[in-house]
Structure formats: structure tokens, C-alpha cells
Amino acid sequence: MIKLGCNAMLRAAEKLPHPAKEDPGNWIEVSELVRRIRDWLLDIVDFQLFRGFASKAPAYMHALKILCQRSGLPIGFLGVGRGFVGEANGLGVALSAPEMDQRIAEVKEGVDLAAFMGAPLIRLFAGAIPPESPDRDALWQTVVASFQQVCEYAATRGVLVGLHNHAPVVAPSGDDVLRLLHDVDRENFTFILDTGWWPGAPGTAPLGPRSSDDFYAHMEQTAPHASYVRAKIYKIDSGREEWLDYERIIDILRAVDFNGNMSIVFEGQGNRCSDYEAIWLAAAHLRQLLAS
Secondary structure: OOEEEEEOOOEOOOOOOHHHOOOHHHEOOHHHHHHHHHHOOOOOEEEEOOOOOOOOOHHHHHHHHHHHHHOOOOEEEEEOOOOOOEEEOOEEEOOOHHHHHHHHHHHHHHHHHHHHHOOOEEEEEOOEOOOOOOOHHHHHHHHHHHHHHHHHHHHHOOOEEEEEOOOOOEOOOHHHHHHHHHHHOOOOEEEEEEOOOOOOOOOOOOOOOOOOOOOHHHHHHHHHHEEEEEEEEOOOOOOOOOOOOHHHHHHHHHHOOOOOEEEEEEOOOOOOOOHHHHHHHHHHHHHHHHHO
């Protein structure tokens, strides 16, 4: 049975200037969101480190863990890291050695926190490297080796590493995901399917609904490997997500006997209701489809 949850990440205000998006003050504190997710009778919660976190102190993280436990909400994953390739003018570029060391350290910190919080999984971005990028083959090998390194560290802590089809650089295709899963080849390396981040999907530039539905083929291609689904929600004030066809997506998941977690990820675009009301509508919409 697919379990329905929610990502505990929500901006305090829409249409923030891009540099301000990472300001901790622009995110609703995660404890408030955990309580909302409990009130919505959802099954699981996941987090993006450290958006909406009031502190990184162990006492704060412990209190958040206890709140989740008392709310009956297992922690599905912690989102960490920024990927292992840089970007310049739309092309993939190598990271400097200090930058790569910093990114590896960020992931290891996330792994340690996942083990502390009782989360079985961390989520890492897996952007594609455009063919025009200089030294593309060398970049690919660096990305593979970096994923292998963090997988091996995570294995010592009993944590899985989830490959997430999302930028940096550009959205990966189904072929990119399958190749990376194959090349990294670690037992604790798995796949987190994002419904809105494929080439041609609504979440990629330019943001908005699409006239073509070709991007669903990437979901069909990769769904057999998915252990978690990030269900993007954009336009839901009608009571039905308008930019993505969740009837079709759930059929894709059922066709491969998916039995994992599906987490609502709200990235609202012009809804005529509050963000909280929109997430409630999304939960009702997906519950109805999952029950049919």
C-alpha cells in the first residue's frame, strides 16, 4: 500500500527574490509543519536540511525527532547536498577540490543526522551533464566516484542514499538515472522519483504547464527502481492538480507494484487559496486516487 506523506518545507512568502530564498527567515519553522502534517492525518514526513530549521544544535534535532515520533510520523528521508558537478552558462563544469570536499562533507553531515534522527534515507540531487559540456566523460566519472564515496560512508551508518532526478545543471532523463544507478553500483544506492523534474516537465524551465506529455515516459522507464516518490503540486485550487496528471502517474506506479512512500511537495503557482489549504486539497486529491 502506498503511504502518503508531506515534505516539511514551505516558504513564508511567495515570489521571494532568488538570493533571499536560502535565508532561514524565509521558511516556516519545521515543527509547525510537522504539527500540520499530523493534523492532515498523513503517514510520513521528510525534510530538506536546513530549510525551516531553527537550529543545528543536537538538542533542537532531538526535540524534532521526538515531535515526529509523538505525532506518529516516521521520517522518510533527509534532503542533503548540492550535487557533485558545477554549472556555468548552462553547462556542467568541474568543481574545485575545496568545493568538492565541502560538498562531500555536507553529505556526510546529512548521513550522520539521518542516523541520529532515525531516517533510513538521504536524498541527493542527480542533475544531468549536457553533452556540450567540456570533459563530459571525466565529469561523469567524478560524479560516479563521489556517489560511491558517500554511499560507502552511509553504509557504515546504516543509511541509504537516494538519487533524486533534479538539477544541478539540467534535469536528468530516464537514461541518465538508469546509467547512474548502474555505474555507481552500490547496494544502498536507490532512486527517489520526482514527478515534476524531467526534461519537458512542468517544474523545469520555463516553469509552467506543458502541451506535450512526453516526460511521462521517463517515469515509466525509472519507476521500477523507485523506492520513494516526490509528488510535486503546483496548481491545485480546483481540487485537482492541473499541471501533472496524477491519475496517469499512479497508474505508472501501480504497474510496477510500487509500495513505498509518496510525499507531497508543494510548489504553489497562483493558487487562489492559502498554501495550507492547497496542501490539504492535494492530500485529499491523492488519497482519492490511491483509494480508487
